[in-house]
Amino acid sequence: MWSAVIGASALAFAFKYIGQSIPQSVLTNPRIAKIADLIPTALLAGLVAVQTFASKTELVVDQRIAGVAVAAVALYLRANFLVMLIAATLTSALLHQL
Amino acid sequence: MSRAVIRDSLSISIAVGTYGAAFGVASVAAGLSIAQTCALSLLLFSGASQFAVAGVLGAGGSAMSAIAASALLALRNGFYGARMAPLLQVRGFKRLLASQITIDESTAVALAHEEKSASDARKGFWLTGGGIYLFWNLATLLGALGANSLGDPAQWGLDATIPAAFLGLLWPRLKSNISRLVALAAICLALLLTPFLSPGLPIIACVLIPIIAGWRVRT
Numbered sequence: 001m002w003s004a005v006i007g008a009s010a011l012a013f014a015f016k017y018i019g020q021s022i023p024q025s026v027l028t029n030p031r032i033a034k035i036a037d038l039i040p041t042a043l044l045a046g047l048v049a050v051q052t053f054a055s056k057t058e059l060v061v062d063q064r065i066a067g068v069a070v071a072a073v074a075l076y077l078r079a080n081f082l083v084m085l086i087a088a089t090l091t092s093a094l095l096h097q098l
Numbered sequence: 099m100s101r102a103v104i105r106d107s108l109s110i111s112i113a114v115g116t117y118g119a120a121f122g123v124a125s126v127a128a129g130l131s132i133a134q135t136c137a138l139s140l141l142l143f144s145g146a147s148q149f150a151v152a153g154v155l156g157a158g159g160s161a162m163s164a165i166a167a168s169a170l171l172a173l174r175n176g177f178y179g180a181r182m183a184p185l186l187q188v189r190g191f192k193r194l195l196a197s198q199i200t201i202d203e204s205t206a207v208a209l210a211h212e213e214k215s216a217s218d219a220r221k222g223f224w225l226t227g228g229g230i231y232l233f234w235n236l237a238t239l240l241g242a243l244g245a246n247s248l249g250d251p252a253q254w255g256l257d258a259t260i261p262a263a264f265l266g267l268l269w270p271r272l273k274s275n276i277s278r279l280v281a282l283a284a285i286c287l288a289l290l291l292t293p294f295l296s297p298g299l300p301i302i303a304c305v306l307i308p309i310i311a312g313w314r315v316r317t
Contacts, residue, residue, distance in 0.1 A: 009142040042305060044171075
């Protein structure tokens, strides 16, 4: 696990530093900029799906889906990030007890 | 320095910094140690990437998968850096410091003040980045210590905390039709690949979708 911690940290810093150091023109290509803008959207969406439904390599429906559904409602109602997280966590905890 | 910059920087530092507690809790619940959790906040210092490391490792993914998912999410910080460099004009040690705090929020505050005053924009960047760094790391430690004393994560509903956090990070990015379409396609692709690939790889495969969608953009 330490290798993941150190490796991920080193790469993130490298990107930040390279960005500060290269000429801006390289990154203003509209196609590159569009792809870079959409990458976090795709990865975060993939992470939501996998973290909600995957158990190792199996797809399962358990109490997590209820927590995430409550989170979606909270976000729709413009709830604060922490309020949303607490609501999702409590929902999952409650269903786990049943 | 205008009071608006100080107000913006401080309020965002405190609001965003406290989310560090959520990361601390989620990371320990995913199986990382307190030291590893704090190291991610100190060294990686980019929320989505940190949650990705914890999420992928917690789901049984390899270190390589965790690093790749985290790196793909961290790429955007490079673009922020390129945008900030002409404004900040820093070299040497100060550039190292500036790089570490080049994140969503410090860039956003700088950009919001750039038109009125370049000096205010610079101060907004340093105050916001530095403030979040301080609060984020303190909150991470508190969250990690708290989660460590709880026991079974699922019993406390913490298995839903990480996907909810990702949803919260995704939500503000869903403003355009193309981004909603990309998100929907990524959800389908990740779920379709889950039974066939080892954990973590389906997330990385999602990078194909923005490459295809972005390539077709009209210039």
